[in-house]
Every structure is written in structure tokens, then in C-alpha cells.
Amino acid sequence: MNLGSPDSPEVKDVRRYLNEFLMDSRVLDFPAVFRFPLVRGIITPFRAPNSAKAYSKVWRKDGSPLIVLTRQLADAVQQQFDYPVRTAMRYGNPSPRKVFDELLQADPGLKEVILFPLYPHYTMSSYETAVAYARAIHKKYKYPFSLKFVSPFYNHPDYIAALAARIAPYLEQGYDKILFSYHGLPERHMRKDDETISRYQNGAKDTGFVMPAINYQKQCHETTRLVAEKLSLPENRYETTFQSRLKQAGNEWIKPYTAPRLETLPADGVKKLLVVCPAFINDCLETLEEIAMEGKHAFESAGGEELVYIPCLNDSKPWTDTVVAWVKAML
Numbered sequence: 001m002n003l004g005s006p007d008s009p010e011v012k013d014v015r016r017y018l019n020e021f022l023m024d025s026r027v028l029d030f031p032a033v034f035r036f037p038l039v040r041g042i043i044t045p046f047r048a049p050n051s052a053k054a055y056s057k058v059w060r061k062d063g064s065p066l067i068v069l070t071r072q073l074a075d076a077v078q079q080q081f082d083y084p085v086r087t088a089m090r091y092g093n094p095s096p097r098k099v100f101d102e103l104l105q106a107d108p109g110l111k112e113v114i115l116f117p118l119y120p121h122y123t124m125s126s127y128e129t130a131v132a133y134a135r136a137i138h139k140k141y142k143y144p145f146s147l148k149f150v151s152p153f154y155n156h157p158d159y160i161a162a163l164a165a166r167i168a169p170y171l172e173q174g175y176d177k178i179l180f181s182y183h184g185l186p187e188r189h190m191r192k193d194d195e196t197i198s199r200y201q202n203g204a205k206d207t208g209f210v211m212p213a214i215n216y217q218k219q220c221h222e223t224t225r226l227v228a229e230k231l232s233l234p235e236n237r238y239e240t241t242f243q244s245r246l247k248q249a250g251n252e253w254i255k256p257y258t259a260p261r262l263e264t265l266p267a268d269g270v271k272k273l274l275v276v277c278p279a280f281i282n283d284c285l286e287t288l289e290e291i292a293m294e295g296k297h298a299f300e301s302a303g304g305e306e307l308v309y310i311p312c313l314n315d316s317k318p319w320t321d322t323v324v325a326w327v328k329a330m331l
């Protein structure tokens with residue numbers, strides 16, 4: 001299960017998608033009476049035309065990169081797996097309901113579905129909303145099978161090894177610095193996540209998955225640390241930043257921000273920059289447009305010689321093998 005995309009890069013479809021996404025109380029966590037006018041009256045009308053232009057730049061013949069690449073991962077997993085493998089999206093299509101219906105139609109005796117949220121890091125606006133939504137649909141429509149969840153995996157040795165294998169060939173080409181750029185979050189979300197984590201640690205909450213003991217920001221730093229250790233990166237050759245800030249969701253997001261850092265790195269002597277985005281399992285708007293296009297332009301206009309974007313894990317062999325192994329271990 002991944003985040004989801006609009007059905008097309010047309011403004012009307014992007015508008016519908018943004019409305020669904022931003023009305024999620026785990027994403028824009030303001031009380032509903034403020035959220036509704038903010039999303040419908042301010043954010044979506046202004047953002048939809050710009051986002052539609054951005055989507056058009058990366059849209060493929062067969063659809064949005066996020067949807068197509070998630071499907072390719074599922075197909076690669078299916079090659080090694082006897083049970084049906086399907087993709088579902090938190091927002092837009094295909095919805096968990098459609099996928100649950102199809103699975104049940106194909107096998108009316110279906111006993112169990114294992115849901116794999118394609119988010120390495122736990123936070124309420126990504127992993128938690130995917131799990132909560134799938135659970136709500138499962139309960140509402142009284143599906144006769146049980147649901148199990150793959151836990152967040154930001155520090156799992158197999159995920160770290162798959163990331164290191166993805167990055168290693170790029171290091172051989174030579175580089176001054178490698179930037180680990182993660183999706184950003186409003187500071188406010190971090191405080192809420194900290195409360196959820198401590199409630200869970202005190203045993204008051206049974207989540208059905210293994211809740212990390214540390215918050216999103218710390219999970220991201222831990223991913224960077226473990227990958228750097230695995231690749232023996234010297235400390236002065238890598239940094240962690242946070243991208244994709246939506247100002248209307250709150251002024252203070254977790255820092256440092258990716259965009260301004262890309263503009264100051266050349267003045268710090270960084271000529272060749274590698275960028276990897278470990279919070280995203282599949283390439284999408286936020287990696288292909290924001291980093292590989294806009295970020296590259298910003299870095300190179302500020303005096304950098306070259307920004308090389310390292311693609312997400314997608315359906316790379318070490319990652320596909322990891323997905324297969326983890327799910328088989330849960331059967």
C-alpha cells in the first residue's frame with residue numbers, strides 16, 4: 001500500500017486528489033471546522049494548478065510514476081510468490097476496498113491479507129494513516145479475512161542493505177557529498193507522534209505492529225547513520241535534510257530544509273552532489289520533480305557542477321527479495 005496519485009495530471013483530478021489527501025485529519029491535523037475552509041478555500045484552489053503542472057512533467061504514458069512503479073514492485077514480488085499480490089493506495093485509486101473486493105471475489109475462502117505499507121518510517125501522516133484507513137474499511141465492510149501489517153522498517157538490516165546496494169555504484173563515480181533528503185513534517189506532528197509513542201510504550205495502546213521507540217525525525221537520522229555506517233561514509237561527506245514543506249500546514253517544519261541547503265552547498269565547496277530520498281520506496285512527484293528536476297536546477301544554478309539523483313529502491317532486486325522474505329516470514 002502506497003500513498004496514491006491523482007488519476008491524471010489534469011487540474012480537476014489533481015484537485016479531487018488534493019481534497020481527499022488534505023482532508024485527512026492525520027495529514028492536516030487542524031479541527032475539521034478550520035480544515036475544511038483551509039483546504040477547499042485556500043490550499044487546493046491555489047495548489048492544484050501548480051501541482052498539475054508539476055505532475056505533467058513526470059507523468060508517464062502508463063500513468064503516475066508512483067502508481068506505475070508500485071505496480072512494478074508488486075509484479076516483481078508476484079514472480080516469487082504463490083499468493084496473489086496487489087497494490088492499493090491510501091488516496092485515489094485503487095482503493096483498499098476495491099482491492100479487498102477483488103481478492104475476495106477471486107478466492108471466497110480468503111483467510112488473511114498481509115498489508116505492506118510502503119513507508120520505512122512511522123508517522124501519523126504516512127504509515128499510521130495507511131494502517132488506520134485499511135482497518136476502517138476492513139471493519140466497515142465486515143470482510144471475513146484477517147489483516148496483518150508489516151511494521152515500520154527504518155532500521156531493519158535488510159532495508160539498510162538494499163539502500164546501501166542502491167547507493168554504492170554512485171559513490172564509485174566520485175562525489176563531494178551525499179544528501180539524504182526525507183519527506184518533511186510539521187513540528188506539531190512530531191509532538192503528537194511523541195505522545196502516541198509514549199502511550200504505546202506504557203502499554204495503553206495495541207497497534208498490531210511494532211511501534212518505533214523514537215519519532216520520525218530521529219528514525220530518519222537513524223536510517224542515515226546506519227546506511228553511512230554500512231557504506232563507511234566519512235562523517236563530513238553526508239548530511240540529512242527534509243523536503244516537500246507545505247507552509248499552510250504550519251510554519252515550523254522539521255529542519256534543516258532540503259531546498260535552501262541545495263543552494264548553499266556549492267558555497268561550502270560541494271561541486272558534485274548525490275541525493276537519495278530514503279523515505280520514499282517508489283519514485284514519485286516529490287523525488288522526480290522536486291529533487292531530480294527542481295533541486296538539480298537550484299543546485300547547479302547556485303554554482304554546483306552536478307546533482308546526481310539516486311532513484312528509490314523501486315523494484316531493485318535486493319529490495320524485491322527483501323519484500324518477499326519478510327512477507328513469507330509472516331505466513
Ligand SMILES: C=CC1=C(C)c2cc3[nH]c(cc4nc(cc5[nH]c(cc1n2)c(C)c5CCC(=O)O)C(CCC(=O)O)=C4C)c(C)c3C=C
Nearest residue numbers: 003004005027028051066123125126183246249284285286
Ligand atoms: C501537511 C502536508 C503533508 C504532510 C504532513 C505529508 C507527509 C508525507 N507525505 C509523504 C509522501 C508523499 N507525499 C506526496 C505528495 C504530497 N504531499 C503533500 C503534503 C504532505 N505530505 C502534498 C500536498 C502532496 C501532493 C503533491 C503536491 O502538491 O506537492 C507524495 C507523492 C505523490 C505522487 O503522486 O507522486 C508522496 C509519496 C510521506 C512519506 C509523508 C510523511 C513522512
Ligand SMILES: [Fe+2]
Nearest residue numbers: 003183244286
Ligand atoms: Fe507528502
